[in-house]
Amino acid sequence: MRLFPVACRAAEQKMADLFTGELHIRERLELEAHADSCARCDAALRDLSTISVALDRAYAPLRQRGTLLSPARVRLAARVEPRPVATWWRVGFVGRLSEATMALGFAALVLGGSLDIAVKPEIIPAASAPSVIKDYMRTQPPYEETAYLRWLRFQLRAIGAAAVPAVRYPAGGQYDVEQVTIEDDWLNTAGPR
Amino acid sequence: MTEQSAKRPAQSEERRTDRELVYAARDGDMLAFDALFYRYRDGIYRLGLAITKDPSHAEEIAVDTFSRAYRALARLEPEGSLRPWLYRVAVNLSYNRRPRKGVILSPLEDSANDTFQSEERSPSVLAEQAELRRIVLAAVDTLGPKHRIVVVLHYMNGLNLAEIAQVVDCPIGTVKSRLHYALRRLRAHLSAHPEFGIEPMTLLMPSSRRMVAPAVEPLPGEPQ
Secondary structure: OOOOOHHHHHHHHHHHHHHOOOOOHHHHHHHHHHHHHOHHHHHHHHHHHHHHHHHHHHOHHHHOOOOOOOHHHHHHHHOOOOOOOOOHHHOHHHHHHHHHHHHHHHHHHHHHHHOOOOOOOOOOOOOOOOOHHHHHHHHOOOOOHHHHHHHHHHHHHHOOOOOOOOOOOOEOOEOOOOOOOOOOOOOOOOOOO | OHHHHOOOOOHHHHHOOHHHHHHHHHOOOHHHHHHHHHHHHHHHHHHHHHHHOOHHHHHHHHHHHHHHHHHOHHHOOOOOOOHHHHHHHHHHHHHHOOOOOOOOOOOOOOHHHHHHHOOOOOHHHHHHHHHHHHHHHHHHHOOOHHHHHHHHHHHOOOOOHHHHHHHHOOOHHHHHHHHHHHHHHHHHHHOOOHHHOOOOOOOOOOOOHHHHOOOOOOOOOOOO
16 A cells, blocks of 8 residues: 655655755755645645754754863773772672671670680699790800800710810910910001000 | 863864874873863763753763773774764763653753843743744654654754764664654644644645545445
């Protein structure tokens, strides 16, 4: 079933091009010639022209509006923001499970605190308790001279040394070695004072 | 008025094409991005304003559109103008911010602006024009989103059919048919207002006598 002649349908399709300014001059002349011979297309063309002008005028004030936005606001908005990291306890089933576990733990803490359960600590005798500090101090030589000699002799005996070397001490303020005197020390820094 | 008071980029930036500006901005030239911003700022603002009818939403849309462009600088490859890409983003953002049904926002007409620009007209003429504008914009609001965006992009932003096709991502023929359908719907809607002088539509009235031929043969002697 055909409602309109082909010429009217073609004219309607050309009307949209006419209002967008993309109709060739030859087609425009054809459209106007058809509108002269067809009252219906003539009315449609006239009405659509009226609407086109009305739309143009309706949007005219809006076309003159502007904004004072600055590019700095765009840069601020475009700043790469850190993505919120979904913590593991917030993720689905794991989150529910952790919540239930924490609830159970808290309940156990409350109930356990209310129960009087006497737990006797195991007493370790002090004598048999190992002490790293004592072992360390035992292996260190004492500071006092006589105790040091005794400790040294004991150590040498413990490792199986044959004889204890004789220790020579300075006697009467004299050294047991020859003193070296630097003759050309004009600053007099090397000699004994 | 607004362009004069706003900070404008240098003349050399305005002469460069969008492609050159995008490549320069990609290399860290912020003046190039500013030039792009000032080039399309007002158009995107108006587009957002026409769809959302809220100036604050329109500003947010403009900022969001350019911030997306800023983030997408590395993969932007504008063959010609960057405008279709920006407008497409702005249209999508605008429809996400459209007011809900039943929410009445202030109309788009700017009476103060009109008064400022046409001081020689009488108040009655201005009021009549504002009323006509309100009727037309209300009629545009009755259109569906696909048809309304075509009307807005053509009559307010001045885009041609090819640019509209790029923005709405469909063939030019589809844009043409949508625009024609929108105009016909507006004609039907505005014919109820005698101020426009539009005749009531008789689109379904057949123009051929064959269509009115009765399906049943008339009886002999009955006038045809």
